[in-house]
Amino acid sequence: MQFKNPEVLYFFALLIIPILVHLFQLQKFVKVPFTNVAFLQKLQQQTRKSSRIKKWLILATRLLLFSAILLAFSQPYFSDKNIDKKQHTFIYLDNSLSTNTKGEKGNLLKISAQEIIESANEKDVYSLQTNSNFYKDISKNELKNLLLKIENTSKKLDLSTIFLKINQLNKNKTNTLYKNILISDFQNTYKNKFTNVTPAFSAVKLESSQKNNLSIDSVFISNANTTNFTVNAIIKNQGEEKSNTPISIFNNENLVSKQSFNIDKDSEKTIQFTIQNKDTFLGKIQLTFSDTFPFDNTYFFSINKRKKASVLAIGKESHFLSKIYTKDAFNFTNATLQNVNYNAISKQQLIILNSLENIPEILAQSLLDFSKNGGSLVIIPNEKLEVNSYNSFFNKLQIGKLQNKIIDTLKITSINYNHPLFKNVFSKKVNNFQYPSVNSLYPIFSKNSSTIISFENNTAFISELKNNIYYVSSSLAKTNSNFVNSPLIVPVFYNFGQLSFQFPRLSYRVATENKIGIETQLGKDEILTIANSRKSFIPLQQTFQNSVVITTKEQPLEAGIYSILKEKDTLQNIAFNYPKEESSLKYLDLNTLAKNNKNIEITSSIPATFNALNKKNEVQWLWKWFLALAIVSLLLEILILKFYKP
Template sequence: MQFKNPEILYFLWLLIIPILVHLFQLQKFVKVPFTNVAFLQKIIQDSRKSSRLKKWLILATRMLLLSAILFAFSQPFFSDDKSTKNEKIIVYLDNSLSTQAKGEKGFLLQVAAKEIIENAPQSNTYSLLTNDEFYDDISFSELKKLVLELNYSSKKPSLNSILLKIDALSKKQTKTLNETILISDFQNIYNNEFTNVTPPFSVIKLTESQKNNISIDSVFTSNSMDETTLHVVVKNQGSSKQNVPIALYNEKELSSKQSFSIEENSTKTILFSIQKKEAFNGKISISSSDTFSFDNTFYFHLKTAKKINVLAIGNEVDFLSKIYTEDEFNFTQNLSENINYNLIPKQEILILFELEKISEILSKSVQDFISKSGSVVVIPNPNSDINSYNQFLQKFSSSTFSNKNIDSLKITNIIESHPFFKNVFSKKVENFQYPTVNHFYEINSKNDTKMVTFENNSSFLSQINIPSGALYVFTSAINKKNSSFQNSPLIVPIFYNFGKFSFLQSQLYYFLDDENKIDVDIQLQKDEILEISNTTTTFIPIQQTFQNKVTLTTKENPSEAGFYNINKKGEIIETIAFNTPKEESLLQFLDVAQLEKTNPNITVSDAVSTVFKNIKKKNEVQSLWKWFLALAIVSLFLEILILKFYKP
């Protein structure tokens, strides 16, 4: 038995009062019987015994009455020991875009919110986690308001991060019992995310009723003289579909419309022709009733790309002009003895091509160029003045060239995980005809990232990690006498990406919740900033201002798909497009039925109401104060009966 108000029991000492009263009433007096009343002695003794019994019965009923009243006010109850502790219910409610799907009772997120409101205990404290917010120590009324106002989010944190946050919250509140509930459709989440689960929790899977979905996966373009061909990649999950309408809009104006058929679980590319214009704010729309509706619209922005300025300094070579063509680049070449230093600040990328010596004036100019976010590629000469190269490199890092090795080595390893090679290779490179070099320099560096290496794992091409700008260093000359690298298929994507990475032009589109970097070709004054906005929202992105550009970084914002303008004091500088992440369209869900078999700490339920009913049942308290109150009334009634009907 447990007590809600155990301090009341201290008043049990009051039971001594009826006992004292009773003792005073039972004081014995010595009586001397006379001979003339001796025959009455037996009758008197019987009468006294009956009277004494009555008083003992009254004493018992009064003590029982007082005790029952004290116990009733102390509110005794029977329950599990844990129910006496403070309890918090931690709820993770998945509000990702995929919860827009319909289930048997309606839209998944809305049904889950309704069931929480209808079944959650009103006396508990709550913590609410969503994909983009966290609310701690809230009441039921606050929880109700939050789930009713909850909007869909493009953010989708990993389940591991959610479990870590819940675990940290539980450890912080050591004197509180926590009940954890995860409510999600568990899209694209696998069993290995649950392998290190230690705190027990309940899982509720939101299940969509439809198992077919068609979505726009990606968009890319190809160009001819007069028009741009738009390639729209459509992905179908589920049964085949016939005559699906698809339309292309420029803003709100219909540009083209057609229909297509697609096979079961396949992809298809649909082509649209767009006349070349200054800008085209494109929206592609598919008319299809399926699991998800948000992925039936796709936004993109076509514009005339800025030409990237490339300056090569050193020996004259012809392959660079073939890579840096006039349609995308402004390519200039200076011989080492005739450098135009006034051109350097206007460039996006410098290529120091096999200089025998890096002069002090050139070194200072390049240092200033890199500090203003410029990109530099360093290619040594077979007869380089190593000291001048090392003095140059040490201005940025501890990297230095050491011995020159006259060994023939193959270039065998491409670090495909490096961001530089993203989307360069469609699959892992195998059976590759490796280029070779006849000599190379060893590089000593603690802050470089290898990009391409020799067969002995030493560096052929590295990126030196510096605070601003970009510095790429070859360890070998790449002229045809020393290397077959110019004949390798690698040379085009590497040098092309040197140029493209030097100025991050706005892409056709971006995905929400990705970290996106955008370079804007503009010069800002000291206190000026750029904003990003659409018709409903405006935000200031993270931005770095350089001499000839501003680099914007988006991550947390924006949160909705559509067109956004980059503005300077209300003037539109550029338009960009954002779309929902492709992963949100996948019909891949975790089989939660297997969780209980693999992890005993996980309880799988089929409904929100079931989980809350189990919590209420587990925490039920069997109150006993009513029984003690009834006992007090019975005691009082017995005393009345004894006083009225018991005649000694």
């Protein structure tokens, strides 16, 4: 039992007064002489005994009366909490995209909001944390208004941030009782976030009624050439096998192609679309399928007008290169080994090592970084190269080992027409072209090489050693070969340049930090904006001499195609998609977490959580009972005084 006014209990000390009054009575008995002494003596003893019992009874009822009155004024009650402490309930409601799905009662987020409104106590104070906002010290009515307007967001809040908020609230206020409730689907992205210092909370798990989901995981471009390219969509299936699922690709809302596919249980599959080359392609791939999450059935990507590929030739100037890489199609630069601008290497798409005797270490390291970042490399050896220098470089690239020089006249006779380098180059296979020849070569031993053009003895003349690394086994100097006079020289090196051009990034993720480089020049007061038909915003941007790097994070929050604008001019189109982690159907096992962490309490539902909290905080007042006891004790005293005759 607890007391709202415990200071009143000090007045119990005053009960000593009626006790003293009854113990030390000032009333004295008067003796009256009478003839029958024996009878009177007996009568006197009986009267004194009855009077004493009556007095003790009256004392007891008066003590009971005063005690009950004092207890009533001290306002006693039964409760698990102290009445002087306020109840503060912290609620985290997960409104991420994964809660926008159907449960047994309806939409998970909307039903959760409604159940909180119906179950919350009017007298308590609340703090509401969502993935997008935090509302501190609000009433039940304010909580209701916020929950009625809540919507799903692409933002994802880390559990460590939630626990930090809880700890800050506990430190900032005294004389307050805290209850923490986390309502989420608890996807396994929260894994390893629970420790021994995790604040105590009650967890309510939101569960979808569907257990199957198809999603477009990612998109990439392959087999690009001068006429078309292939769009590859990776489809991820979680759940049972699915058949005849329609999938479509659009260019700016115009249907380009449509097909259907089958996919095995819990697997991935790549769906390919062949698209004709265009200046721009504002792509949208869409699955027509009803599953757990609708947001991941659409994927946006953008392909902007292709710019000129930058080609750098390092070595002696060769006229055939400058004739192939013309200004209208390429940004071509030739530099000797002594005059190489190493800062410009990372800005190239293709680098040609043209007849170098050796490859210096500083150049080798720069080319290694260039290759790792997706750059294309063509290696043409010198007639008198240093084998050890080349092999040291090849070892860094992990492309094989150069063999000793072979002096032999060999004709170039075979073409691999299936290689992407020759796709759409020849209308038919040519078997009787004028065969060029070489007088010497440096063959290479490589396990994973792919032959593009070969000699009459089936050894490789030009081969692809690794993705975008090409090796010409013979020097192209006129003293060693007449290949530069062959019709093959043009399509081979021209397509080296065309295929080296990397498509810009197809899409970005919303609510994630993205850095996007734009080639433009800004004036003093000029800025870039990102916009679509519905909204626009100004991103963080850093201006350089000929470019601008923009950074997006908080915006945008909606997937779609956006334009980067300089005033009203569109510089580039970019696409944003929702985080693919939100498509996961893997969730935490809260029961296992609760066994390992005493601060986690698992509850079956939102109403059950609030009912337990309200019952725990319910106050049973006792002052009415003590007031009734005071009245009863007063009535007892009246009855004793009236009807008890000594």
